[in-house]
Amino acid sequence: MPLVEASGMLKKALEGKYAVGQFNINNLEWTKSILLACEEVKSPVILGVSEGAGKYMGGYNTVVGMVKGLIKDLNITVPVAIHLDHGSYEGAQKAIAAGFTSVMFDGSHYDIEENLQKTREIVKLAHEKGISVEAEVGSIGGEEDGVVGKGEVADPKECLQLVECGIDFLAAGIGNIHGAYPENWEGLDLEVLAEIQKTVGSVPMVLHGGTGIPAKMVQDAIKLGISKVNVNTELQWAFAAEVRNYIEAGKDKEGKGFDPRKILAKPAQAIIDGVKEKIEIFGSAHKA
Ligand code: 13P
Numbered sequence: 001m002p003l004v005e006a007s008g009m010l011k012k013a014l015e016g017k018y019a020v021g022q023f024n025i026n027n028l029e030w031t032k033s034i035l036l037a038c039e040e041v042k043s044p045v046i047l048g049v050s051e052g053a054g055k056y057m058g059g060y061n062t063v064v065g066m067v068k069g070l071i072k073d074l075n076i077t078v079p080v081a082i083h084l085d086h087g088s089y090e091g092a093q094k095a096i097a098a099g100f101t102s103v104m105f106d107g108s109h110y111d112i113e114e115n116l117q118k119t120r121e122i123v124k125l126a127h128e129k130g131i132s133v134e135a136e137v138g139s140i141g142g143e144e145d146g147v148v149g150k151g152e153v154a155d156p157k158e159c160l161q162l163v164e165c166g167i168d169f170l171a172a173g174i175g176n177i178h179g180a181y182p183e184n185w186e187g188l189d190l191e192v193l194a195e196i197q198k199t200v201g202s203v204p205m206v207l208h209g210g211t212g213i214p215a216k217m218v219q220d221a222i223k224l225g226i227s228k229v230n231v232n233t234e235l236q237w238a239f240a241a242e243v244r245n246y247i248e249a250g251k252d253k254e255g256k257g258f259d260p261r262k263i264l265a266k267p268a269q270a271i272i273d274g275v276k277e278k279i280e281i282f283g284s285a286h287k288a
Helices: 007-016 028-041 051-056 060-073 089-098 112-128 156-163 190-200 215-223 233-248 265-282
Strands: 020-024 045-050 080-087 102-105 132-137 142-144 147-149 169-172 205-207 226-231
Touching: 007 020, 007 226, 020 080, 020 265, 028 045, 028 060, 028 265, 045 051, 045 060, 051 080, 051 089, 060 080, 060 089, 080 089, 080 132, 089 102, 089 112, 102 112, 112 132, 112 156, 132 156, 156 169, 156 190, 169 190, 190 205, 190 215, 215 226, 215 265, 226 233, 226 265, 233 265
Parallel strands: 020 045, 020 226, 045 080, 080 102, 102 132, 132 169, 169 205, 205 226
Antiparallel strands: 142 147
């Protein structure tokens, strides 16, 4: 199946009260594992690419070529979108030009007027090409690939203003943060989420910082209109743990254990298992 934009799958998710996972990719193994996992359980998927990961993989054109190639060679039939995660104004334009099918413009660090103005411009550019747009208000806490947010709770009025710019889905801070949650984290602010949902109506909402939120809390958020959940750190932990196991067990020193295909076999399987676990929580299996 060719790449798709993301708003169609998220509208379906909102109606069906499940969420589609945005799993961030970091390299070829990551991408292949996510696609295989989603194909196995017949789930639609959004492949998230941060600006840093995009650069690391060679650039946006490389990412688009790699994903298209994998979809064809692995006979992937489920809907797949390539989505820029926390894009800057310039980065979003570059990703659109390179063939991404969805972009996030993260203007949450600008004042609201500038965020709205730049979001409108990105929406115009993207929609001309049939590309979906996510925008953010009330920054997500923690650090994501060099993008640092203070972790504010969004103002429902500003959410509505952003929606009126024509965006396809909305990321609003509701106490979520990227990376590990601190011991004393108070949980998602589901009251604010309910209020935002009432204000923005039928626009799907996005939960960033999907790592480490208890499954039940994620499911409660899905009931309140969250249709996309972003996960990155948790899969990085799973991958790193398997690399550590392999090296600490001295397997790279046994026979041809130094072959990267051997070193990365279990870490890649850990990504498959991790993605399937999340899909189970999000309820997106068999929704492709
Ligand atoms: P985590 O790294 O906390 O899973 O968050 C991912 C994310 O929100 C990407 O935008």
